[in-house]
Amino acid sequence: MDQLVIADKTFNSRLFTGTGKFKSNELMENALVASGSELVTVALKRVDVDNPEDDVLAHLKHDQFNLLPNTSGARTAKEAVFAAQLAREALGTNWVKLEIHPDPKYLMPDPIETLQAAEEMVKQGFIVLPYIHADPVLCKRLEEVGCAAVMPLGAPIGSNKGLKTLDFLEIIIEQSNVPVVVDAGIGSPSHAAHAMELGADAVLVNTAIAVAGDPVAMGKAFGQAVEAGRAAHLAQIAQPRVTAEASSPLTGFLNQL
Amino acid sequence: MYQDLFYQQNWDEVKASIYAKTSHDVERALGKERRNLEDFKALISPAAAPYLEQMAQLSHQLTKKRFGNTIQMYTPMYLSNECQNICTYCGFSLDNKVRRRTLSDDEIIREAEAIRNMGFEHILLVTGEANRTVGVQYIKKAIQLVKPYFSHIAMEVQPMDLEEYEELIEAGLNTVLVYQETYHKDDYKKHHPKGKKSNFDYRVDTPDRLGKAGIHKIGLGVLIGLEDWRTDSFFTALHLDYLERTYWQTKYSISFPRLRPFSGGLEPKVEMTDRELVQLICAYRLFDEEVELSLSTREHPIFRDNIIKLGITSASAGSKTNPGGYVVEPESLEQFEISDERSAEEFAEMIKNQGYEVVWKDWDLALQ
Ligand code: SF4
Numbered sequence: 001m002d003q004l005v006i007a008d009k010t011f012n013s014r015l016f017t018g019t020g021k022f023k024s025n026e027l028m029e030n031a032l033v034a035s036g037s038e039l040v041t042v043a044l045k046r047v048d049v050d051n052p053e054d055d056v057l058a059h060l061k062h063d064q065f066n067l068l069p070n071t072s073g074a075r076t077a078k079e080a081v082f083a084a085q086l087a088r089e090a091l092g093t094n095w096v097k098l099e100i101h102p103d104p105k106y107l108m109p110d111p112i113e114t115l116q117a118a119e120e121m122v123k124q125g126f127i128v129l130p131y132i133h134a135d136p137v138l139c140k141r142l143e144e145v146g147c148a149a150v151m152p153l154g155a156p157i158g159s160n161k162g163l164k165t166l167d168f169l170e171i172i173i174e175q176s177n178v179p180v181v182v183d184a185g186i187g188s189p190s191h192a193a194h195a196m197e198l199g200a201d202a203v204l205v206n207t208a209i210a211v212a213g214d215p216v217a218m219g220k221a222f223g224q225a226v227e228a229g230r231a232a233h234l235a236q237i238a239q240p241r242v243t244a245e246a247s248s249p250l251t252g253f254l255n256q257l
Numbered sequence: 258m259y260q261d262l263f264y265q266q267n268w269d270e271v272k273a274s275i276y277a278k279t280s281h282d283v284e285r286a287l288g289k290e291r292r293n294l295e296d297f298k299a300l301i302s303p304a305a306a307p308y309l310e311q312m313a314q315l316s317h318q319l320t321k322k323r324f325g326n327t328i329q330m331y332t333p334m335y336l337s338n339e340c341q342n343i344c345t346y347c348g349f350s351l352d353n354k355v356r357r358r359t360l361s362d363d364e365i366i367r368e369a370e371a372i373r374n375m376g377f378e379h380i381l382l383v384t385g386e387a388n389r390t391v392g393v394q395y396i397k398k399a400i401q402l403v404k405p406y407f408s409h410i411a412m413e414v415q416p417m418d419l420e421e422y423e424e425l426i427e428a429g430l431n432t433v434l435v436y437q438e439t440y441h442k443d444d445y446k447k448h449h450p451k452g453k454k455s456n457f458d459y460r461v462d463t464p465d466r467l468g469k470a471g472i473h474k475i476g477l478g479v480l481i482g483l484e485d486w487r488t489d490s491f492f493t494a495l496h497l498d499y500l501e502r503t504y505w506q507t508k509y510s511i512s513f514p515r516l517r518p519f520s521g522g523l524e525p526k527v528e529m530t531d532r533e534l535v536q537l538i539c540a541y542r543l544f545d546e547e548v549e550l551s552l553s554t555r556e557h558p559i560f561r562d563n564i565i566k567l568g569i570t571s572a573s574a575g576s577k578t579n580p581g582g583y584v585v586e587p588e589s590l591e592q593f594e595i596s597d598e599r600s601a602e603e604f605a606e607m608i609k610n611q612g613y614e615v616v617w618k619d620w621d622l623a624l625q
Contacts, residue, residue: 140505170291174291175501175502175505177502177503236285237285238285238288239284239285239287239288239289240288250310250314250563250566250567251309251313251532253560253562253563254532257531257559257560
């Protein structure tokens, strides 16, 4: 498959994964390995940064994985920047998934705080991947302040509802100069394939793998779906045939000229 | 900068890929909701010719959806025919021995009044490239002089530096038209052998400077007839696509000037038929639902009457292409011959008869 480049890194897999909600860390490890994912998010709030033997991190020590710490739990720009700094220290990476959700119920990202935090983080040398609503204008603003990618949501986080924001995702994909990673809401491999067919550069999946009956098999299924969707996008998908509406011809005049 | 993207492409390869498009590619492009640059190639390719009516119907629907039943009106005001460049296709070219003339302040005001009285609120200021006589300060002055008469000021003059654009925007400039003429670099050199305009790269990066300066609208296009129009149009679309992504707060328009006769004129290297021009206009609309498509009086009246429904959103009318052409000195030399000699009023009447609204004013300087 063609490679994805974000900032200074090249990825063979366009499936990004999360590490929450698995029954055990062993199961998480096996599922993520099976998925082929090369970028794995970890919530800073979940790892014990003072303990090098932290259980989550221990299970992610594979050459396959790049860690993407997220700022989940932060409610303001200030908290997010602080969390990113901590993560840089603790995990030795300047990559960060910027998440700010002041709303504990639906975990809706705060656009204003996110933009402020992104600008500050870029200045501090972070590779920033912001998690946001599927808002095309916000995506352009984030691109302008120097974000390395944008991560618009497909549906409310953890909802498994698929691409509810389809129309806006299409606009974002069409307009973006940085990779677009569809994040949140993807509940099944067909959703992931759909996002890739539309031209998304990658998808991020967590819950759908973590809570599946067989997370290892599901991880693999997602890996394959993302590949298939990407390949279909590159191959240029056939379209339903349009039939011209019967109305008076508009080009008949050309015969008179 | 567009340059970086441009130099990754190869003219001959692009051309070959356009001509290799098949009816399958065209049908796929027609069936899509959003079309990309590859689809645009298919739609401008010879393979799309049998689909012209279908393209026209779709273009009509999309234009109505986005712009309603409206056509915006504008007219050019030539401020000067002085020019230090040699362009093989232009009546103002330095080597063309004609009397040169530049409007004075007073003459600018008289022309502005006359144009305003014809109903126009949108004006396009045009000059040749003569930095000593019609440099930035002259143009700035002209903008200030015409400002009380118009609600939207566009210009089509020599490319400028970023700071100069900033200064003119500050003075009230709303739109800049800058046509690449051709994206074929070698041919560009042939047609622009002398003068500042011979610098291809400076010209090709002009929209970037405009975008950075924060201009409201940029007009793009090529002069059809200099080189293979399909390939040139692809590079225009590539430019448009790049600009829309990068300077996303700016609006864009496209024009399709076909080479017209003028005194001492050049024969077009490539002919574009009326049918092909319709194809190109529809292809742009299918590629980009938001872009404004503009038609000048270079085209024949019958063509202009019928194109109103096919994707065009703005048109000039009653145009004079000589400095002072409206009242000050109607007989001075034209830049090129116009084809539609009807008055603005007659043209507007024709638009209304087709069930369209004529939009004279669609901007206000207060918004700037
Ligand atoms: S096209 Fe413009 S630059 Fe070239 S000769 Fe004519 S007025 Fe001068």
